[in-house]
Amino acid sequence: MSTMLADVVTRLFTDRVTKELIESAEKGEWPTALWGAVEENGLTLPLVPESRGGAGVTWQETYDIVRAAGRHAVPLPLAETIVASWLLSSAGIDAPSGPLTLAPVHVDDRVRISRAGSGWRLSGAATRVPWGATAGHVVVVAGGDGQAIVALAASPRVMVRDTNLALEPRDTIELDGAKVLAAAPAAGEMTPAVVRLYGALVRSAQMAGGLEYLLSQAVRYAGERKQFGKPIGAFQAIQHNLAVLAGHTAAAGMAAAHAFRAADRGDPTFEIASAKVRVGEAAGIGAGLAHQVHGAIGFTYEHSLHFVTRRLWSWRAEFGGEGVWAAELGREVAARGADSLWAHVTSR
Amino acid sequence: MAIFHFALHELPPETNALRMEVRDFLRETLGGRSPLQGAGSWGGFDREFSKKVGAKGWIGMRWPKQYGGHERSALERYVMLEEMLAAGAPVSAHWVADRQSGPLLLRYGTEEQRQRFLPRIARGELAFAIGMSEPDSGSDLASIRTRAERVDGGYRVNGTKVWTSNAHLSDYMIALFRTQVVPDKKHAGLTQFLVDCKSPGIAITPIVDLDGSHHFNMVVFEDAFVPDDMRVGDDGNGWNQVSTELAYERSGPERYLSSLALLIETIREIGKEPSEREAAVIGRLVAHLTTLRQMSISVGGMLEGGENPNLEAAVVKDVGTTFEQEIPEVIHGLLGIEPTVKHGTDLQQVLGYIMQKAPSFSLRGGTREVLRGIIARGLGLR
Numbered sequence: 001m002s003t004m005l006a007d008v009v010t011r012l013f014t015d016r017v018t019k020e021l022i023e024s025a026e027k028g029e030w031p032t033a034l035w036g037a038v039e040e041n042g043l044t045l046p047l048v049p050e051s052r053g054g055a056g057v058t059w060q061e062t063y064d065i066v067r068a069a070g071r072h073a074v075p076l077p078l079a080e081t082i083v084a085s086w087l088l089s090s091a092g093i094d095a096p097s098g099p100l101t102l103a104p105v106h107v108d109d110r111v112r113i114s115r116a117g118s119g120w121r122l123s124g125a126a127t128r129v130p131w132g133a134t135a136g137h138v139v140v141v142a143g144g145d146g147q148a149i150v151a152l153a154a155s156p157r158v159m160v161r162d163t164n165l166a167l168e169p170r171d172t173i174e175l176d177g178a179k180v181l182a183a184a185p186a187a188g189e190m191t192p193a194v195v196r197l198y199g200a201l202v203r204s205a206q207m208a209g210g211l212e213y214l215l216s217q218a219v220r221y222a223g224e225r226k227q228f229g230k231p232i233g234a235f236q237a238i239q240h241n242l243a244v245l246a247g248h249t250a251a252a253g254m255a256a257a258h259a260f261r262a263a264d265r266g267d268p269t270f271e272i273a274s275a276k277v278r279v280g281e282a283a284g285i286g287a288g289l290a291h292q293v294h295g296a297i298g299f300t301y302e303h304s305l306h307f308v309t310r311r312l313w314s315w316r317a318e319f320g321g322e323g324v325w326a327a328e329l330g331r332e333v334a335a336r337g338a339d340s341l342w343a344h345v346t347s348r
Numbered sequence: 349m350a351i352f353h354f355a356l357h358e359l360p361p362e363t364n365a366l367r368m369e370v371r372d373f374l375r376e377t378l379g380g381r382s383p384l385q386g387a388g389s390w391g392g393f394d395r396e397f398s399k400k401v402g403a404k405g406w407i408g409m410r411w412p413k414q415y416g417g418h419e420r421s422a423l424e425r426y427v428m429l430e431e432m433l434a435a436g437a438p439v440s441a442h443w444v445a446d447r448q449s450g451p452l453l454l455r456y457g458t459e460e461q462r463q464r465f466l467p468r469i470a471r472g473e474l475a476f477a478i479g480m481s482e483p484d485s486g487s488d489l490a491s492i493r494t495r496a497e498r499v500d501g502g503y504r505v506n507g508t509k510v511w512t513s514n515a516h517l518s519d520y521m522i523a524l525f526r527t528q529v530v531p532d533k534k535h536a537g538l539t540q541f542l543v544d545c546k547s548p549g550i551a552i553t554p555i556v557d558l559d560g561s562h563h564f565n566m567v568v569f570e571d572a573f574v575p576d577d578m579r580v581g582d583d584g585n586g587w588n589q590v591s592t593e594l595a596y597e598r599s600g601p602e603r604y605l606s607s608l609a610l611l612i613e614t615i616r617e618i619g620k621e622p623s624e625r626e627a628a629v630i631g632r633l634v635a636h637l638t639t640l641r642q643m644s645i646s647v648g649g650m651l652e653g654g655e656n657p658n659l660e661a662a663v664v665k666d667v668g669t670t671f672e673q674e675i676p677e678v679i680h681g682l683l684g685i686e687p688t689v690k691h692g693t694d695l696q697q698v699l700g701y702i703m704q705k706a707p708s709f710s711l712r713g714g715t716r717e718v719l720r721g722i723i724a725r726g727l728g729l730r
Contacts, residue, residue, distance in 0.1 A: 330627030
């Protein structure tokens with residue numbers, strides 16, 4: 001299953017996510033045909049059980065989809081839709097078709113949900129929501145009276161339209177007037193922080209994919225570009241930069257894969273925090289090295305390298321940057337005590 | 349582009365019992381040591397300890413039973429190794445033989461050599477040293493000049509080996525000598541030998557580390573005689589064999605745990621309620637640690653599957669030694685304490701110890717530059 005899915009994803013993105021398509025998305029155009037193809041191939045609801053119209057695969061299999069989306073700089077809220085549809089289905093709500101997004105993505109956003117007659121009412125604003133103005137629905141996890149509630153909402157008021165560095169929409173939305181189409185108690189011990197946690201998980205996979213792209217492009221370029229009568233990849237200085245990039249790429253892929261496995265097992269905070277920290281660090285270093293190898297041409301808009309490097313620079317900050325997750329991890333490790341460190345690491 | 353493949357690998361559940369067994373053994377055997385002693389990791393040479401490890405069946409774990417081995421899996425060996433290293437166990441008296449000399453003999457040795465040496469190695473009774481580098485040959489190993497000339501019944505050896513860890517404590521050395529000089533073909537004419545460290549014509553003198561400790565040696569051969577039956581493999585096949593041996597050396601999990609004791613003592617120092625900055629620094633190091641461990645297990649999984657993970661092992665070692673070396677720098681930056689020798693707190697002494705050992709992390713078993721060359725070759729750049 002896993003390789004089949006990975007093959008489908010890779011073929012689809014290789015064929016359809018062209019430079020022109022990404023450029024047009026950067027100008028604000030919604031890639032309708034691409035979304036249709038992604039949805040048709042069943043990539044949007046991998047974690048939703050087949051009985052509810054999804055693919056019913058594991059997080060580990062989902063990793064291949066999300067990583068490929070990062071590798072190809074797919075300009076869609078695919079990772080967001082995957083997490084949002086999983087949240088809905090875990091609360092017993094059917095996922096609608098079309099792109100979904102998530103809120104709240106920021107720790108300081110105060111979003112509340114309360115009973116309003118026979119239905120529910122949301123309140124508060126959510127800042128910098130991915131595709132907040134263009135996604136058909138927003139999935140909100142909010143504190144209610146006691147237990148967290150998962151809500152499917154539509155038509156929030158858009159307060160600010162903005163983007164990240166890669167010109168992916170990041171909009172601030174007001175939830176007060178949004179229509180709550182369905183709501184149900186969140187599964188298990190989920191809190192509103194679940195959005196940030198699983199957002200961090202999918203960003204780690206996207207970044208791991210992005211790094212794979214950077215490595216393959218940089219190695220290819222180093223073999224093609226000639227200076228001083230030979231390919232620049234023949235110079236040790238370049239080789240060593242690429243070796244370092246390879247190390248960070250490998251570490252990023254492993255950290256992300258580890259986190260996705262933990263998501264299947266449950267209680268994945270340790271692994272997701274580790275992944276966001278390790279992959280985010282690799283993203284910064286990797287982007288720098290890939291640009292260095294590419295020289296001035298990689299700095300131009302004309303060249304495609306930046307489609308991924310600009311994403312990496314934004315993604316590493318989204319759903320909590322390295323510092324935030326490292327501190328969370330550090331507090332957990334400190335609370336367990338020095339002599340439990342090794343036992344804890346080997347138990348994961 | 350599939351350059352390398354690190355696949356997430358699962359340690360089988362049965363390794364858990366082994367892990368607990370190793371932990372219990374180490375607690376009983378090594379309990380009460382100071383943090384500084386634990387920081388020594390694979391520096392400690394303790395024959396009694398090695399015999400106890402041998403008695404537990406944890407040396408030669410993967411070797412055939414007919415040679416005293418235990419026919420266990422690569423992942424079981426992995427688990428045993430990482431527990432030994434994490435605890436800073438004094439493994440030096442059996443480490444080299446278990447990791448590379450034994451596997452080398454298993455692959456290239458004669459039947460008589462296997463029967464003579466492997467069971468004793470597996471019992472923890474024989475310590476091995478590695479005779480590769482020479483004064484003028486470090487990373488460029490194929491340029492070695494120590495000559496082994498054919499004489500009646502064996503070889504006469506003249507030349508000098510350096511950086512020979514624990515040669516003064518070891519029983520045997522597996523050494524690489526030049527048996528033929530082939531003009532313009534430095535990789536040809538090399539041959540490996542089992543050398544009895546106590547035999548005549550061999551003078552071992554200390555090379556003291558910058559921190560004053562002695563584990564390196566210079567080994568001078570002056571008309572030393574090595575009998576025919578101590579040659580390992582065919583005359584002239586040395587380069588091939590030594591490449592295999594170095595792959596054994598590089599593929600283990602030991603390339604990221606050297607500074608673990610310092611991380612643990614730092615966590616003890618900052619206590620259960622760290623500041624935001626302390627928490628972030630510690631958390632970042634733990635994220636690196638846990639990722640490197642998964643990478644290392646992945647290499648173990650490839651070994652278990654009979655694959656040849658040379659490239660992946662080089663990647664783990666490069667990333668791992670960078671991490672090991674970074675820890676004392678990061679802790680220095682975080683706590684601003686002075687590293688000390690003998691005096692000061694446990695943490696200060698561990699910091700002083702690791703700081704002075706750290707330069708060696710990216711030198712031993714192939715320098716960082718050599719490893720990055722291997723990775724570049726794997727990337728198709730050379």
